[in-house]
Amino acid sequence: MEQKFKKSDLLDALEAIKVSGSFASFSNMAGVSCNPSIFVRGIGMIKTPLAEDQARQLIRQARQAPYGRRCDTIVDTSVRNTWELDATQFEFLNPHWTTTLKTCCKTVARGLGITSPVSAELYKMLVYEKGAMFKAHTDTEKIPGMFGTLVICLPSPHEGGDLVLKHRGEKKVFKTSEIQPSLACWYSDVLHEVLPVTSGYRWVLTYNLAVSPELPRPSAGLVRDENRVLRHTLRRWLEQRKRHGAGDQAEADHFYYLLDHEYTEASISLRGLKTTDLARLQCLRAISAELEFDVFLAVLEKEEMGETAYDYNDYRGRGGYGWYDEDEDEDGNKSWHELDEVLDRSASILKLVDLDGHTLRTDMPIDGAHICDSTLQNEDPFEDPSDQGERDYEPYMGNSGPSATHWYRTTVAVLVARDAVNTFLLGGSTLRSSEAQTLLQYYAKQCLEPKTRATGLQMIRRLAPLAWKPPQYYAQTPSQNRAIVLTILETILQLHEYALFGDVLAILRHLKDDDDACAGLFTLINAAAGIGSLQFERIDNSLLECLTSRPVGNWKQPMTVLCPVPGSDIEVWAATEVVKVCLQTCQKTGVGERDGVAAVFLIRQYQDWDYLKANLLPILNEKVAASGFMLGALQEMVKYAAEGVFNLAECLQTYKKLAKQIVNTLNIAEDKSVFSPVRLSPVRLADFFGDCIRFGWDDISAHLGLNIASQATRIPAPQLGGFWIPFIEHLLQTLKDADVPLSTPRYQDIACAIFEVFLDKFVGKEPTPNTSLRRPRVDCSCSDCVWLNEFLESSDQSVGNFPVAKARRRHLHNMLDGVHADVTHLTERHGSPYTLVVTKTFKENEIAKKKWSKRFDAAKQVFAKLGEVQLRALLGDEYDKITGMEHLRLRYRSRASLVSKQAQSEVSRTQPVLGSQQQQARVLAPLLMSQSGLQQNAGQPGSSMGLPGVGALGFGGAAGALPQVAGTKRKAQTQRVDLTEDSE
Ligand SMILES: O=C(O)CCC(=O)C(=O)O
Numbered sequence: 001m002e003q004k005f006k007k008s009d010l011l012d013a014l015e016a017i018k019v020s021g022s023f024a025s026f027s028n029m030a031g032v033s034c035n036p037s038i039f040v041r042g043i044g045m046i047k048t049p050l051a052e053d054q055a056r057q058l059i060r061q062a063r064q065a066p067y068g069r070r071c072d073t074i075v076d077t078s079v080r081n082t083w084e085l086d087a088t089q090f091e092f093l094n095p096h097w098t099t100t101l102k103t104c105c106k107t108v109a110r111g112l113g114i115t116s117p118v119s120a121e122l123y124k125m126l127v128y129e130k131g132a133m134f135k136a137h138t139d140t141e142k143i144p145g146m147f148g149t150l151v152i153c154l155p156s157p158h159e160g161g162d163l164v165l166k167h168r169g170e171k172k173v174f175k176t177s178e179i180q181p182s183l184a185c186w187y188s189d190v191l192h193e194v195l196p197v198t199s200g201y202r203w204v205l206t207y208n209l210a211v212s213p214e215l216p217r218p219s220a221g222l223v224r225d226e227n228r229v230l231r232h233t234l235r236r237w238l239e240q241r242k243r244h245g246a247g248d249q250a251e252a253d254h255f256y257y258l259l260d261h262e263y264t265e266a267s268i269s270l271r272g273l274k275t276t277d278l279a280r281l282q283c284l285r286a287i288s289a290e291l292e293f294d295v296f297l298a299v300l301e302k303e304e305m306g307e308t309a310y311d312y313n314d315y316r317g318r319g320g321y322g323w324y325d326e327d328e329d330e331d332g333n334k335s336w337h338e339l340d341e342v343l344d345r346s347a348s349i350l351k352l353v354d355l356d357g358h359t360l361r362t363d364m365p366i367d368g369a370h371i372c373d374s375t376l377q378n379e380d381p382f383e384d385p386s387d388q389g390e391r392d393y394e395p396y397m398g399n400s401g402p403s404a405t406h407w408y409r410t411t412v413a414v415l416v417a418r419d420a421v422n423t424f425l426l427g428g429s430t431l432r433s434s435e436a437q438t439l440l441q442y443y444a445k446q447c448l449e450p451k452t453r454a455t456g457l458q459m460i461r462r463l464a465p466l467a468w469k470p471p472q473y474y475a476q477t478p479s480q481n482r483a484i485v486l487t488i489l490e491t492i493l494q495l496h497e498y499a500l501f502g503d504v505l506a507i508l509r510h511l512k513d514d515d516d517a518c519a520g521l522f523t524l525i526n527a528a529a530g531i532g533s534l535q536f537e538r539i540d541n542s543l544l545e546c547l548t549s550r551p552v553g554n555w556k557q558p559m560t561v562l563c564p565v566p567g568s569d570i571e572v573w574a575a576t577e578v579v580k581v582c583l584q585t586c587q588k589t590g591v592g593e594r595d596g597v598a599a600v601f602l603i604r605q606y607q608d609w610d611y612l613k614a615n616l617l618p619i620l621n622e623k624v625a626a627s628g629f630m631l632g633a634l635q636e637m638v639k640y641a642a643e644g645v646f647n648l649a650e651c652l653q654t655y656k657k658l659a660k661q662i663v664n665t666l667n668i669a670e671d672k673s674v675f676s677p678v679r680l681s682p683v684r685l686a687d688f689f690g691d692c693i694r695f696g697w698d699d700i701s702a703h704l705g706l707n708i709a710s711q712a713t714r715i716p717a718p719q720l721g722g723f724w725i726p727f728i729e730h731l732l733q734t735l736k737d738a739d740v741p742l743s744t745p746r747y748q749d750i751a752c753a754i755f756e757v758f759l760d761k762f763v764g765k766e767p768t769p770n771t772s773l774r775r776p777r778v779d780c781s782c783s784d785c786v787w788l789n790e791f792l793e794s795s796d797q798s799v800g801n802f803p804v805a806k807a808r809r810r811h812l813h814n815m816l817d818g819v820h821a822d823v824t825h826l827t828e829r830h831g832s833p834y835t836l837v838v839t840k841t842f843k844e845n846e847i848a849k850k851k852w853s854k855r856f857d858a859a860k861q862v863f864a865k866l867g868e869v870q871l872r873a874l875l876g877d878e879y880d881k882i883t884g885m886e887h888l889r890l891r892y893r894s895r896a897s898l899v900s901k902q903a904q905s906e907v908s909r910t911q912p913v914l915g916s917q918q919q920q921a922r923v924l925a926p927l928l929m930s931q932s933g934l935q936q937n938a939g940q941p942g943s944s945m946g947l948p949g950v951g952a953l954g955f956g957g958a959a960g961a962l963p964q965v966a967g968t969k970r971k972a973q974t975q976r977v978d979l980t981e982d983s984e
C-alpha cells in the first residue's frame, strides 16, 4: 500500500537537497602554487610556458593516444588524435604539488556537489598539436570508485582546443586557451569532446577522480538519493490528485516553496538562483520533465492596511513645530507603525516567470487567506515585516485614526500539477492583453512538445482574441508584438493547424497599419512553401483578406517577399485572385499614386502587357480626376517599358493621351485630396514635368504650368507646406537634371505664383497690435458677471476691483480663465471680503507677434534651403520682394520714428500707436485707452501649414477661416484683406 502524500514530505525531500553541484565545473588556478616542475624521462625538466622545442621533444617521447570502444582500446586518429605520456614516464619535482592537488580535489567536490572526500589519481599527460582533437565520448571507469575526470591545463599557448561538455540538454564550453593554469572536472557520464587545436600546443594532465569504493558512486545523472526521494514524493502527490479527483479530498493543485534567498523582480530566473535554491530547482526541473507538473518562479506580495496606535510624535509634529509630511527616523527611514487592526489585506503574484525567466503574469491577485495552506513550509510566506516590508504611514487626520500600509515581498518556486497549469496561469483576474500575449508565447513553446501540443493549441485559440483586441494591439511595442504574432503564426503553420491560422489572421485583420507584420507573415508563408509542407489552398483566402484590409499601395511589399516558384499554386493564386482583387479595389474612390504603382507592379509580376491593356487601362480612363493614381500607374508602366517588359511605344502613347486629360481636369483648389503626399507626392508631379521635357510634350507642360500659376491663389493653406513648397524643391532638381534654365518663364510663373500665395497665406502681414481696452465678455448672466462684463467692455477702465466672497471670486476667476481673457486677476487679501483685482493686459499682442515672427523665420528657412543662386534664377525680378518679405512688415520703413511715436502716445493716451508690440505692451499697457473693439488676432494666417522642417514651430489654428482673395492676376494678389486696423 502506497504511503499517503503529505505536504511535509515534499518539503523534507526538497530541503534534503543541499548542494548545488553541476555536471561539470571549471576553475582558474591562479594564486595556487601550481608549477608542478615536471621532469620527463629522456628529456629532463620541462620549462613553463611550454616552448616549441620541448613540445616537439614531448611528442617524440609520446605515443598516439588510444580510446576505449566497448571492450577494446583502439587507435583511430579520426576520433582521437592526441599524444600521450603515461604517468610512469614523468614525475613532479615540486614537493608542494601534492598539497596543490588536494586543494584541487576540494574545488572538484564543491563544483560537482559531492559531499564525501574526493581523491585524484594521475593518469596521463596529453599534448595536442595543431589539428589534434578528441571527438565526443564519455569516460570509462579506470579505478575502483572512479566517478569522473580532472584535467589540469598547464601553461602552453594555443588556440582552439575548447572543451565542450553536454548533459541533459545543458552545455558548457571551457576555453583552455584562455585560462592557464586551470582545472576542469566532470562526471564520467557526461558527454564531452575536445575541439581541434588550431595553433600552438595544448598541454594537459588528466586524473581519475574517485570516492571511496564503498560509497555510492556520484554521477551527473539523478542517481543521488535525495533526488529519488523527491521524485517519489512528487509522484505520490500527483497520483493522489488523480485518485481523489476534484472532491473534498482533492490534493492541492499547486504549492509555493519559499526560496532560501530573496530575489528581485528583475533577477528572478533559474540562472539567477543561488546555491541550494539552484540545486533544488535544477532537481525539480529535471523531474518535471518526467512527471506531470510544471515549475515556475514568482515574486509574491502581500499588502496590509490597518489602524496603528496613536503616535505622540505626530501630535507634537502638528502642534508646535509645523507639519511633517513624512515621519522618518534619524536614518531617514520611514518608521515602523505596528498595525493594531488590519482592515484590508490582499495578496498577489507580482511577477510569475518560467525557469528561463520569461514573464508569464504580472500583478495577478491570489487568495491571501489560504496562502499558508499552499505553502510547503506551512507558514505565512511573508517574513517579519518589521525588518522587511516597505511601509507607508498616514498620521492622525482628525476624522480617522492614524493608519499604515505595509507591503511584504517574498520569492517562491511554484509547483503546479500539469492538469491545473492552464487554470493557474489564467487565474486571478481578467487577463490584460499584454499578459495574454506573453502567455501566447509560452503556449507556442508548449505546442512544439508533442505531449503538450493539444493544450497549447487550445490555449492559443483561447488567448489570441484576448491578446489582439483592436485597441490593445499596441499594448506592447509594435515590434515586440509583431514578433509574438509571427511566432504564433509560424507555430500554427508548422503544425498544419489551418483553421486556427485563419482564426488568428481574422483577429489580426485590424492590423491594417502594421505593414511589417504583414510582410513578416508573407515571408513566413514563403518559407513554409519552400519547405514544401504547406497546404496553400487552405490559407489563401485568409491571406487575401489580410491584403484587402489594407490599401492596394501596401500590397507591394508582402507580394515582393512572397516570390513564389513559377507554376506553383501560390503563383497561380497571385496571378488570378490577387491581381483581380487589386484591380477591383482600384476602381473604388480615394486611390492614390501608391495604389497605381502597386497595381502595375502586380501585373508586371504575374501578368503581361495585354492583360494590363485589357484590364487596367479601362480603369485609368475612368479615373482622370484621380491624378495621383494615374500618374503612379503611368510612370510605373513607362519604367517597366524602358526595361523591356511592356511595349514602350504603346505605353508612351497611352501616357500622353491620359496626361492631356489629367492636365485638362486638374483643379488645384477643389481637389484637396489629390495634392497631399498620400495621394500624389510632390516628387511625382515634378517628375511629370520631367517626363514632359524628356518626351517633348511641350504643350502639356505649358498647359499644366498655366493651370498651376493661374489657380495658385486658391491653394488651400495646408497644401502649401505639405505639397507645393516641396514640389518647387523637386522641380528645381528636375530642371537641373534636364538642363533646362531655371529662368524659363513657364517655371518662373509657377514658382512666383506659389511663393506669393505662400507669403500671403502662410506668413501673412505682421499683426497690428491691439490698443483697445475692450475685452470680450464672459458668457454668464449672474449679477457678478454683469458687473465683470461692464468692466471688460469698458474702453477706459483698465483695472477693476471686485470685493466679493471667496466662492464668487472663484466664479469670476473661472469665467475669466474660460474665455482666456487678456487680463490678470489677483486677490488682494485685506479687508472683508477680499478683493479680486482684474487688470487688463496686452499679452496677446506679444503672442501674436511671436507667432508671426516664427512664421517669418520659417519662410526665411525655406528660402535658405532652396538656395539663393537657384532662387534668383527661378524668381527673376520678384526675387528681392519675395525673399525679403519687407512688404509684410508693419513698420519697415523707419524704425527710428518708433521711439518718438511711442513718447507721443504716452502723452495723448487715446491715440492707437503702432510699433514694436512688445515695447508697446510693456510701456503702455496700463495706460492705453482706445475705442477700437476689433480683435487683432482674427484671420491670422499661417495656421496648420504642415510645413516640412518647421513643424516644431507649432503653427496651429484655423487657416480655413482666412479671407480668400478673389482674382486671378498674379501681380494683383499680394494685397490681402486684413481685418486689423492698419495705420499705413
Ligand atoms: O584533453 C582534455 O581536456 C580531455 C581529455 C579527455 O577527455 C580524456 O582523456 O578522456
Ligand SMILES: [Fe+2]
Residues within 6 Å of the ligand: 137, 138, 139, 149, 192
Ligand atoms: Fe575524456
